[in-house]
Amino acid sequence: MYAQMVKSTGKGIKPREEMSAQERAFQDRVDADERIEPRDWMPDGYRQNLIRQIGQHAHSEIVGQLPEGNWITRAPTLQRKMILLAKVQDEAGHGLYLYAAAETLGVSRDDLTEDLLSGRMKYSSIFNYPTLTWADIGAVGWLVDGAAIMNQVPLQRTSYGPYARAMVRICKEESFHQRQGYDIMMKMAQGTEAQHRMAQDALNRFWYPSLMMFGPSDTESVHSAQSMAWKIKIDTNDGLRQKFVDQTVPQAEYLGLTVPDENLKWNEKRGHYDFSQPDWDEFFDVLRGNGPCNTDRLGARRNAWEDGAWVREGLLAHARKKAARKTAAE
Amino acid sequence: MAGNDKDALLNFLLRMGDSALILGHRVSEWCGHSPVLEEDIALANTALDLIGQTQLWLEYAAEIQGEGNSADDLAFLRDAWDFRNFLLAELPNGDFGRTMMRQFLFDAWASILLPRLAQSSDPRVAEIAAKAAKEAAYHLERSADTVVGLGDGTAESHDRMQAALDYLYPYVGEMFLSDEGDAALAAAGVAPDPASLRNEYDALLKRVMNEATLELPDTRFTHSGGRDGRMHTEHLGHLLCSMQWLQRAYPGSTW
Numbered sequence: 001m002y003a004q005m006v007k008s009t010g011k012g013i014k015p016r017e018e019m020s021a022q023e024r025a026f027q028d029r030v031d032a033d034e035r036i037e038p039r040d041w042m043p044d045g046y047r048q049n050l051i052r053q054i055g056q057h058a059h060s061e062i063v064g065q066l067p068e069g070n071w072i073t074r075a076p077t078l079q080r081k082m083i084l085l086a087k088v089q090d091e092a093g094h095g096l097y098l099y100a101a102a103e104t105l106g107v108s109r110d111d112l113t114e115d116l117l118s119g120r121m122k123y124s125s126i127f128n129y130p131t132l133t134w135a136d137i138g139a140v141g142w143l144v145d146g147a148a149i150m151n152q153v154p155l156q157r158t159s160y161g162p163y164a165r166a167m168v169r170i171c172k173e174e175s176f177h178q179r180q181g182y183d184i185m186m187k188m189a190q191g192t193e194a195q196h197r198m199a200q201d202a203l204n205r206f207w208y209p210s211l212m213m214f215g216p217s218d219t220e221s222v223h224s225a226q227s228m229a230w231k232i233k234i235d236t237n238d239g240l241r242q243k244f245v246d247q248t249v250p251q252a253e254y255l256g257l258t259v260p261d262e263n264l265k266w267n268e269k270r271g272h273y274d275f276s277q278p279d280w281d282e283f284f285d286v287l288r289g290n291g292p293c294n295t296d297r298l299g300a301r302r303n304a305w306e307d308g309a310w311v312r313e314g315l316l317a318h319a320r321k322k323a324a325r326k327t328a329a330e
Numbered sequence: 331m332a333g334n335d336k337d338a339l340l341n342f343l344l345r346m347g348d349s350a351l352i353l354g355h356r357v358s359e360w361c362g363h364s365p366v367l368e369e370d371i372a373l374a375n376t377a378l379d380l381i382g383q384t385q386l387w388l389e390y391a392a393e394i395q396g397e398g399n400s401a402d403d404l405a406f407l408r409d410a411w412d413f414r415n416f417l418l419a420e421l422p423n424g425d426f427g428r429t430m431m432r433q434f435l436f437d438a439w440a441s442i443l444l445p446r447l448a449q450s451s452d453p454r455v456a457e458i459a460a461k462a463a464k465e466a467a468y469h470l471e472r473s474a475d476t477v478v479g480l481g482d483g484t485a486e487s488h489d490r491m492q493a494a495l496d497y498l499y500p501y502v503g504e505m506f507l508s509d510e511g512d513a514a515l516a517a518a519g520v521a522p523d524p525a526s527l528r529n530e531y532d533a534l535l536k537r538v539m540n541e542a543t544l545e546l547p548d549t550r551f552t553h554s555g556g557r558d559g560r561m562h563t564e565h566l567g568h569l570l571c572s573m574q575w576l577q578r579a580y581p582g583s584t585w
């Protein structure tokens with residue numbers, strides 16, 4: 001997802017007998033679906049787990065601006081240009097909400113940014129794939145935002161109050177993102193032959209990377225088990241992936257496009273589609289920094305940060321001068 | 331409408347629409363690359379407003395032109411010599427400081443012109459301008475704040491802003507040039523004579539640059555050629571190359 005393979009304590013769920021009274025009371029509140037707020041006591045593992053997840057999610061929103069931003073200057077109509085600008089602007093806003101949620105856990109936005117740039121923190125693997133044609137912008141909205149919605153809707157019920165509330169605001173905007181993407185795909189798939197070809201090619205390239213967004217199967221993961229007990233994570237990766245496939249395949253059919261999976265078949269007995277797993281070696285390669293765009297994406301963020309240093313310092317210096325002048329006048 | 335009046339109005343609408351389009355395009359180049367997240371959002375917002383204004387101005391321009399074009403046709407299928415934007419709008423972004431200085435110099439002009447246009451004798455112009463004026467006022471507030479903040483910030487930010495002003499100032503005068511068409515529009519109450527806005531503009535600039543501790547160049551020289559299409563900079567062609575690519579490469583497609 002936007003947060004993939006987030007580490008928890010690494011020890012699996014702590015048995016109740018081993019919990020302190022404080023930890024037990026905390027787990028009871030989580031179990032009763034009470035919201036944990038910044039001032040409440042929380043286990044350190046819970047705090048660290050959340051910082052990693054929210055931070056990774058925030059970075060994904062920010063880096064996620066780049067593949068779509070790549071087409072803003074080439075959008076084919078004024079209307080499309082405006083829609084895409086509004087969409088990418090929303091993603092920056094999502095980053096802002098999420099950094100603010102992370103800050104309530106005692107970590108600053110600048111610290112998180114440094115962690116992203118140094119490679120200590122990750123962002124979603126999906127944004128390391130290139131957008132090569134205009135149809136890719138449709139595919140990103142349709143598939144990538146579609147997958148994001150799958151994950152984010154349940155996170156509105158996550159146990160940490162500021163994170164859950166950020167998710168509520170974000171989810172409100174995401175359905176517009178997916179709709180505009182599907183609308184582009186529709187125009188392309190039903191357009192000229194060249195447009196149709198672009199649409200099919202975009203689906204071919206984005207299908208498996210979209211399935212990877214949910215992360216590898218985590219039924220065996222000690223990290224996921226603890227995250228789920230704390231309700232930082234709500235569904236399993238496989239569960240969400242299945243839901244995504246079930247929802248997306250009929251949409252592809254409606255577009256007249258072919259999902260690039262020979263094993264894709266409706267399974268009457270399961271009431272779900274059977275489908276092929278993505279190439280998980282490729283996924284781990286991308287996470288290690290070897291995706292097609294990792295170097296460029298991080299390079300772009302690093303340039304923005306480094307080239308912008310004089311701006312941040314200048315504005316800060318001015319704010320200090322202004323405050324000093326105000327104090328002097330009082 | 332007599333032929334001359336029609337030409338004058340069309341030129342005026344293209345100037346408004348093209349300036350908003352080209353500047354909006356330039357600003358949108360920042361998306362995802364700004365120094366601060368809040369600035370990224372603000373710049374995208376400015377670009378969005380400008381492209382929105384473009385649509386309104388060019389739609390009306392296409393109607394007046396009467397050749398069955400749409401706003402998109404005008405934006406994506408004209409070549410550089412038919413564009414009527416101010417040269418200021420097409421200049422490359424440079425660093426963040428130059429982008430914000432260019433924005434301020436443009437916003438200051440727009441914020442003086444648009445409220446007057448909102449009183450235009452042409453109801454359509456008045457309607458578009460009334461909407462755009464609100465946006466311009468907001469843009470000006472932001473860009474002026476940034477110019478002051480960076481001008482009166484660190485030594486480095488000050489020097490960069492002064493360099494931006496020195497580079498851009500020779501393009502300011504084009505926004506206040508007038509020709510016969512402008513005189514006709516002014517006489518008909520459609521739009522004020524551009525030259526008549528200069529004093530107010532100078533006063534605004536003086537005030538903001540003073541606060542920003544920046545020095546206005548002591549020159550009235552101005553580059554021109556954008557507003558009448560006589561001579562654009564070399565930069566416009568490259569901008570159009572990316573902006574018009576899809577429409578040119580796949581003519582007749584629906585997007």
Ligand SMILES: [Fe+2]
Pocket residue numbers: 061090091094170
């Ligand atoms: Fe988002």
Ligand SMILES: [Fe+2]
Pocket residue numbers: 091145148173174177
């Ligand atoms: Fe989104």
